[in-house]
Amino acid sequence: MPIDFSAGSVNYVDCATGWVWPDRVRKEFIYRASGSFAYFRVGSVPVTATIGMVVGKSGRTTGLTSGRVIDVNASLRVNFGGGRFANFRDQIAIRGLNGDFSTGGDSGSLIWTWDSHRRPVALLFAGGGGVTFGNKIARVLAALDVELVT
Amino acid sequence: MMEPSPFASPDPNAPEMGPVKYRADEVDPSRETAEAALLAIEGVRGVGEGRDAIGGPAWIAYVLDQSVAARLPARVAGRPVIAEVTGEIDVLRR
Numbered sequence: 001m002p003i004d005f006s007a008g009s010v011n012y013v014d015c016a017t018g019w020v021w022p023d024r025v026r027k028e029f030i031y032r033a034s035g036s037f038a039y040f041r042v043g044s045v046p047v048t049a050t051i052g053m054v055v056g057k058s059g060r061t062t063g064l065t066s067g068r069v070i071d072v073n074a075s076l077r078v079n080f081g082g083g084r085f086a087n088f089r090d091q092i093a094i095r096g097l098n099g100d101f102s103t104g105g106d107s108g109s110l111i112w113t114w115d116s117h118r119r120p121v122a123l124l125f126a127g128g129g130g131v132t133f134g135n136k137i138a139r140v141l142a143a144l145d146v147e148l149v150t
Numbered sequence: 151m152m153e154p155s156p157f158a159s160p161d162p163n164a165p166e167m168g169p170v171k172y173r174a175d176e177v178d179p180s181r182e183t184a185e186a187a188l189l190a191i192e193g194v195r196g197v198g199e200g201r202d203a204i205g206g207p208a209w210i211a212y213v214l215d216q217s218v219a220a221r222l223p224a225r226v227a228g229r230p231v232i233a234e235v236t237g238e239i240d241v242l243r244r
Contacts, residue, residue, distance in 0.1 A: 071210050072199070073199045074197070074210070074212070075185055075189075075198065076195065076239055077196060078239050079239060079240045093210070093234070104243065107242040107243055125241060125242065126242055127236075127239065127240065127242050128195075128238055128240055129234070131212065
C-alpha cells in the first residue's frame, strides 16, 4: 500500500503482500525455545483489540515476546527516515511485559492474542521508547483485499 | 456441490450492500479537542486513548522526552493526560 507523506494526510496501514507457491511455504510460525526452534499456528479469525488485552508476536529481531495493549485509538507521526514523516490514525499501542515487545527489524510481525486461540489482532510496524505500534488487522485485510489462511 | 469462488464479486443486491448512512455522532468531539490541543505542543508525536493509574479513561500523549511530558496539561476535555515517552516513533524496518 502506498504511504502518503504529505502534511495533512492520514494513513491507516503500512503493509504489502507477495505471491508464493503454496507448496514452498508452511503455515506454522517459528520461535526460538531453549536453543532450538519450535513452531506454532495462529487463528484465522481476527479479533478487535481492547485495552489490557495481552498479546504476543514472534519477530525477526526480538523473537517471541508478550505485551499488553495500552491504546486502541492512537494518532501518530511516524518517522520513516531521511526526513520523511507520515501521519497514522486508529493504531494500537503495546507495552512489553518482560522488556521491549519489539525493536528494529520486527515490522511485519503478526500480533495475536496471548491465549490458545492466538487470534490475529494487529500488524507490527513502528515503535519507540518501549512502546510498539500496530495497524489493526481488520484494516490491513481490507486494504489488501485478502483473507487469512492459517 | 461446487464451493463458491473466494474471488467472486459480492452480490450487489445482498441486504448488507448499498449506501451506508453517515452517522455524525460517531465522531467524538472531545477526542478532536484533545488531539488538536496535545498535538499542538512541540515534541508530542502522538495522541491516543488509554487508562490512568486507577483505570479511568485518559488521553495518552506520546512524547519525545521527559521535558515534553512536564509541559503537558494535567487534563484536557474532561480527562487526565498521561505521558508515554517514546522518543521519535520509528518504523521498525531494521
